[in-house]
Amino acid sequence: MNPGEQKKALDAWETSARYWDKYRALIAQMFAPLTSGLVEEARIGIGQNVLDIGGGSGEPSLTISCIVGPTGSVMYTDPVAGMVETAQAEAGRRGLTNIQFRQCSGDDLPFPDKTFDLGIGRLSAMFFVDPVRAIREALRVVRNDGGVSFAVWGPKEANPFFSTVNDVFDRFVESSTEDPDAPDAFRFAAPGKLAGILENAGAKNVIERQLNFQIEAAISFDPFWQLRTEMSETLREKMAGLAPAQLPTIKQAVADAARRYFVSGKMSFPAEALIVSGKKSAV
Ligand SMILES: C[S@@+](CC[C@H](N)C(=O)[O-])C[C@H]1O[C@@H](n2cnc3c(N)ncnc32)[C@H](O)[C@@H]1O
Numbered sequence: 001m002n003p004g005e006q007k008k009a010l011d012a013w014e015t016s017a018r019y020w021d022k023y024r025a026l027i028a029q030m031f032a033p034l035t036s037g038l039v040e041e042a043r044i045g046i047g048q049n050v051l052d053i054g055g056g057s058g059e060p061s062l063t064i065s066c067i068v069g070p071t072g073s074v075m076y077t078d079p080v081a082g083m084v085e086t087a088q089a090e091a092g093r094r095g096l097t098n099i100q101f102r103q104c105s106g107d108d109l110p111f112p113d114k115t116f117d118l119g120i121g122r123l124s125a126m127f128f129v130d131p132v133r134a135i136r137e138a139l140r141v142v143r144n145d146g147g148v149s150f151a152v153w154g155p156k157e158a159n160p161f162f163s164t165v166n167d168v169f170d171r172f173v174e175s176s177t178e179d180p181d182a183p184d185a186f187r188f189a190a191p192g193k194l195a196g197i198l199e200n201a202g203a204k205n206v207i208e209r210q211l212n213f214q215i216e217a218a219i220s221f222d223p224f225w226q227l228r229t230e231m232s233e234t235l236r237e238k239m240a241g242l243a244p245a246q247l248p249t250i251k252q253a254v255a256d257a258a259r260r261y262f263v264s265g266k267m268s269f270p271a272e273a274l275i276v277s278g279k280k281s282a283v
Pocket residue numbers: 013027031053054055056057058059060078079080083104105106107121122123124127128129
């Protein structure tokens with residue numbers, strides 16, 4: 001990405017920050033299995049000092065703050081001011097005192113070597129500008145016996161929470177040609193891709209685990225539609241380019257495609273993620 005593209009990407013996240021805050025309770029619930037998977041895989045426990053890279057509206061920092069307890073600490077980071085503000089405000093509302101906040105990119109971490117026990121990121125590694133450099137940075141700031149773990153989405157076809165909407169929009173609005181290495185939610189969906197990047201960055205004992213879970217919430221189709229079309233920059237852009245008369249047709253086509261995931265007022269989508277971890281030193 002050139003500097004202009006980087007700025008555009010961060011501006012888009014800045015606009016997204018208000019929606020990630022608006023839907024924070026739903027997001028926490030829907031993606032909780034990803035946090036549990038990361039906590040389990042990275043073996044996060046009482047007393048640890050954990051770095052969260054790309055913490056968005058606050059997860060998994062807020063959950064991990066309770067797990068590490070008063071003898072541990074969390075350093076939340078995100079490059080987007082609006083994300084940092086909303087995450088910090090939520091930590092204040094919850095009275096959490098063992099989290100610190102820093103606005104920075106995963107590609108350039110403003111911390112001394114060997115500061116943390118662990119570095120983790122939930123759904124953020126796919127947006128690193130230079131993933132090898134960012135993973136090297138994460139390894140640099142963890143202790144010699146520490147490690148890093150990242151949760152990323154698996155393939156589009158295994159994630160209808162996204163594809164039921166995106167596939168319909170693609171039928172109506174032309175998409176720009178996709179560069180498989182450009183920052184995108186599915187950049188690391190191919191098995192081995194992020195694991196290879198960890199190895200290139202010098203991580204040892206790299207492990208990739210597939211995590212299958214359900215994205216669940218007690219909501220009907222309409223709030224799902226609103227959440228998806230507000231939270232995604234790609235969909236916001238596509239919506240802006242539509243003629244008003246097209247919107248009801250598209251919404252109905254998505255409702256038809258998503259019908260089987262909404263039963264008795266409850267949403268439940270199957271989902272697939274990868275949790276990719278590595279150690280700083282071979283054990
Ligand atoms: C999909 S959100 C995930 C947020 C949060 N971790 C969660 O799971 O709810 C992706 C986050 O990555 C952040 N991000 C974008 N570029 C980044 C970079 N170069 N380094 C670190 N984080 C980045 C965005 O600002 C956004 O908050």
